[in-house]
Each structure stands twice: as structure tokens, then as C-alpha cells.
Amino acid sequence: MSNLLEVNGVSKNYGDFTALNNVSLTVPKGSIYGLLGPNGAGKTTLIRIINQITMPDSGSVFLDGTALSSNHIKDIGYLPEERGLYKTMKVGEQVLYLAQLKGLSKAEAKIRLKYWFERLEIGDWWNKKIQELSKGMAQKIQFVVTVLHNPKLLIFDEPFSGFDPINANLIKDQILQLRNDGATVIFSTHRMESVEELCDDITLIHKSNKILDGKLVDVKRQFKTNTYEVGISIQEKSSLQQELSQKFQIAPANFKTLGDELKLNIKLSENDKANDLLSFLTSRGDVSHFVELIPSVNDIFIQTVKNN
Amino acid sequence: MNHLPLIIKREYLTKVKNKSFIVMTFLSPIIMIILISVVAYLSQLNNDKQRTISILDESGLVKDAFQNSEHTKYNMFEDMTLTDAKAIVKEASNYGLLYIGKLDSISFVPKHIEFYSEESPSLSLISDLEGILENKLTDLKLQKEGFDIEKIKTSRANVSIEQESFDGRKTSKIDSVLKLIFGGMAGYLLFMFIIIYGNMIMRSVIEEKTSRIIEVIISSVKPIQLMLGKIIGTSLAGITQFLVWIVLGGVLLFIISAVFGIDVAQMQSPQQQMMQQAMENPEANMQLQDIMTAFYNLPITNLIIAFILFFICGYLLYSSLYAAIGAAVDNETDTQQFLLPVMMPLILAVYIGFFTVIEDPHGTVSTVFSFIPFTSPVVMLMRIPFGVPLWQQLLSLLILIGTFILIVWFAAKIYRVGILMYGKKPSYKELIKWIKY
Structure with missing residues (x-):
């Protein structure tokens, strides 16, 4: 299997509104895949379908060769564009809870959490509530929540928003590191310079349709x-x-x-x-x-x- | 993967650890008890004051009828004019002056009695005085006609009808009162529980929406799991709170009655008054034992099982609606429009329970509403102590469970779509569209 994710002819309608129209794409294993498109193009709908938050009206999605099912929940890490954590819950408890929902055991989650807190230079926030943290700090926690269960597929929706340049760089390095460790990354953003810098492949969705896709170098060659x-x-x-x-x-x-x-x-x-x-x-x-x-x-x- | 226990645990712990929840749990019974004690104390204070009433009886017929009591002291005036008497009473700031005019015939007396006071006297005082005067004058009249008062008194009969159902269960007035108390308590408890904890569920859904964590959560669990976990977790927190209230309330009540010697139990609720009326029946002379017998006469097993089933189903029915409302809106102010149609049947149920069921527990209205799923939990719970045929209970429960499943399905649909919708408040039309997504 060279493709981790295959989306075949997926369509989704909300009443009269078509959110996705027969969209197909393949995400190669170990790549960083840019999912691009103007606001309201249907990117979030597609991401939600991959996350099984919404079901497609037609079409199918395969992850690692098998049709998407609830067994895949633990294989996917999702960082939504609209960030959010329980404001009044303590950081440690919260991350453990969310990791357990992804199928990690409590003990395992604790070990990994310590590791990630060190890796991201997160100090002793274990007992702090989210509402006491700065926005950047909360974002870091959310990043940890996304990657903690070591998923095969990582989906980042605007991962750098809300970070200062230093932390944005830190996160960028982490994403590259995760890719080098074998994860596949779907990356949705409007910041084209980071697409330029990170992505191997891109897909452009516009008005519910896929209008362009391929390896970034091929696409560039096509447009030169x-x-x-x-x-x-x-x-x-x-x-x-x-x-x-x-x-x-x-x-x-x-x-x-x-x-x-x-x-x-x-x-x-x-x-x-x-x-x-x-x-x-x-x-x-x-x-x-x-x-x-x-x-x-x-x-x-x-x-x-x-x-x- | 089944994450339901995990979600329930989180919801429960978050609620129980919440500061305002803790404060509410421990403060409410204290405040309630203090309030009750203060009221009890004040009313006692009022009763303790002895009132002095002066009597000027120019007819000389009734003055021996008045005997000083704990609350009232009678002060007899003789050989003075009404004007003087008034002046003295006013001077001494007595409560008032009862004046009986000088008349020869007893028949004229009732029309010539007057009461003078600074302010308008309390109703109970006047009716007390009237009672004393009526008794005395009746006796006098009877004597005048040549009857033997003593004989009349001893030959008065007191009737207390023994009630028994065809299948041999003995019932009495006190029985009905007890049934009323049980049914009323069960129905009202459910009503309160739905309102308090339904709202809590709704707020918790809104919180998840506004903090935007919802998308992370439902990428891990199914929305229906999250919704049910939320409902069950919050309900368990609610039960915990109720238990603390009952225990704490009981202990506090006991301590306060012991320390301050205020007999809080004497505070009278309407039901207690009815019970007392039933007990005041002099011949029947109800004792604690009678109450116990009446208690054992209640269909206790049926009551408990029915209470648990109707309570759970009724509560879940309403709380899933609350969850759906929470999912449909972005903030609490927007909930009003959707809460109204949910509250209506609930309030209706309580009104029917307290007015119709009490009047006629097996009448058409009571029976019909104990089958309609949105009112049946409350109304049926209030009817059951009076004995409802098993088939009716089962049918009603079946309808309730059917509706409950339908409503949970419907609420889950709204919930699934609603939690990801931000911005404007949806209309009913849009909500129906969501169900089709």
C-alpha cells in the first residue's frame, strides 16, 4: 500500500446546498498533503467525513486499505481550525480524558504526555486550568492532544494560527519530525508560504469540486x-x-x-x-x-x- | 469502542467538583432550614403574645362563658357606661372591647354584640369570640325551652365511615391523605428534577459548543454516546445532590429542633392540615399506629417500581429534549423560544396532578393524561398510590418508552447537526431539515 488514504467520489449535500461534489483524492503514505481552497470550498466537510463526524451521501473512504470504520478513530489525529478545550478542566486530566477517548490506556497516556510536554517545552501545567493559560499555551496543549495517540494520519486545520513565530516554528518542526517518524499529514491552510515549505502534494478544492491536484513539483511544472x-x-x-x-x-x-x-x-x-x-x-x-x-x-x- | 462509562465519569466528576455545584449542594439545605426555622420561630412568637380583651356584658348572660386561655385574657367590666369602658380599654391599650347590650330577651342578643378595637381585629379572634358566644347562647336558649343540656351533649353521635374496597383493602380518610402526599411528592420530585438537571444538561451542551471542544470529542466518539453520557453523568450528579440535601436537611432539622426547641414539624403544609383534620375526628382519634397501618396499606412495591421506571423514562425523555435544545443554540438567551414548548406539558402535568388527580384519581382527565407520554410520568406517579390497574401502568409505560426512544433518536439527530452549527439561531423549520441530514 503506497496510499494511506483514498477518497473515492465523495459527495455531500446539506439540503439544497452541495458541500462536496464527487471529490476523489489519494494521500500517499508518509507525505504531507496540502488541502487547499477558498473559504467555504468544502475542505472542512471533507475533513469531517474523513474523521467520521459526518457521513458522505455517496462515495467511499479507505484508510490504509480498509473502508473507514469506527476502528480507525484511534488512527486519526485531528486538530480542528476552531480550537477548544474544556475551560475549567485541569490540563492533565483533560488530556488524559481525550487520550482515553482515542483508545489509549490511562497509564500509557500519562507516559506519553510527560514525553510530549518535555518535547514541546511545556512546563508544569498539569494542574492548571485551560482558562488560566495564554492562547498559545492552550494551542500547544491542543497539539499534544492531537498527536498523543500516535496516529497514522494527522489532520491539521490551520495549525499555525494563534502561534508566535517561535512557537509556529517549533510546531512546524514537530510536524516534519512526525512525518519522518512515519505519520502521514493532511494539512489545510490559507498560508501559502507554509504549503510551499512543507507540502509534497496538494489538492485544490473550489466550490465543492476538486479543481487541481498532484505532486507540488508537478503542479508547478504544469504552471511554469x-x-x-x-x-x-x-x-x-x-x-x-x-x-x-x-x-x-x-x-x-x-x-x-x-x-x-x-x-x-x-x-x-x-x-x-x-x-x-x-x-x-x-x-x-x-x-x-x-x-x-x-x-x-x-x-x-x-x-x-x-x-x- | 464504548466510551460511555468514560464520558459519564467525566461529566459526573466535572459537575460534582464544580464550585457552584458544591456551594449549592451544601448551602441550599442550610438556607432552607434557616428560613423554615425563622418562619416557625416568628409564628410562635406571634402566638405567644397574650391578648387582653375587655368585656362589658350589660345583659349579664354570657360573661361566664369566657375563660382565660394561653393566648387570650378576658377582663370583665361591670357597672359602667360604654363610653367609659372604651376610654379605659384605650388607656390600658388592651386589644379590644366586646360589648353586649342590655336586653331582656335572649333572642335579641345575637344582633346586639359589638367589638371595639384600635385596629381591625384578626379574623381568627372574631370567629373564636363568635364561637364562644354562639355556644353559650344556644345552651341558654335550649335551657329556656326546658331541655337538659347534659343529655343533649351525651347523646350526640360521632360518625366515622369505614371504607373498604371490594377486594378487602381497608381505606380511611388518613389513607387518602397519605396517598396524596406520596403521589404529590413523587410527581413534584420528578418535576423539580427535570427542571433543575435538564437545565444543567442544556448548559453543559452549550458550554461544549461555545468552547469548541465538541469537534475534537466527536472525532473520537459518536454524538449519541456523548449525549447519553452527558445525560446520565449529570443525572448521577443530580441524584448525589438530592441525597446530600435529604441527609443534610434531615440532620439540620433534627439539630435545630433539638437545640432551639422549635417544633418545626408543627409547621403546617396544606397536606398536613388535611391530615390533621382527618385526625381531629374525635371518635376515630387517629394514632401513630393508624398512620402506620395506612402506610402499609399503600401498594409499596408497586409504588417503588413504578416510581423508578416512570422517573427514569420521564426524566430521560425530557433531558434529551434539553440536550437537543442546548445543541441547537449558541447561548443560553436563545434557549427560551425552544424551552417553552418543552415546559408546557410538564407544567400542565403538575397542574393536572395537583388539581384533577386529587379530586378524582380515576376520572377521565386523570386517566387520559396518565397515558399521554409527556404528562404521564408525573400524572401516573400521582395516581398510582390510589391503585391503578397493572395493565394501565404497563400500557402507559410502554407508550412512554416508545416515545422516549423516538425522542432520543430525534434529539440525537438535532444534537449531531446542531453541535457543529454556529452563528444564527435556527428556526423550527431548520430543525426539521436537520433531522433529514
């Missing part, structure tokens, strides 16, 4: 425009610009440099080779900058959503 960002030190800027515009599509570029270079975005046609352009440029002046423009997830997101 063969455009290069170029900086060159040269006396006769306008003549070179003139010359280039006859061969290629060019546009002024804007990036930071130390000198007074000519900055351009140059789009190559399919037959052009980047090497040829580079040698042509080096023959005319000092090239300080020559970078292929890779479309950002952000651009891909906006472009795809707008086109649909």
Missing part, C-alpha cells in the same frame, strides 16, 4: 511559464532592451540588487533554450541575476480559482 528573471550591468540599456524585445516577450522586473542593473522578465518560447539566452546576455554585459521564475503556490491558487 518559461520566464526568467534577469539582471545585467550594461551601459546601453535601451538598445539591449530593444534587441531582446524583438526575440522574446519582455517585461520590466523588480527585484533588489546592489548596482544599477537592467532588470527584466524574459519569457522564452518553447523552442528557446535558457542556455542560449544566458550566453547571449553574458556576451553583452555582466550578468548578476539569472533565475527561472517558478510559480508560487499563491499564484497558482489565485489563478486557478479565478479561472474556475
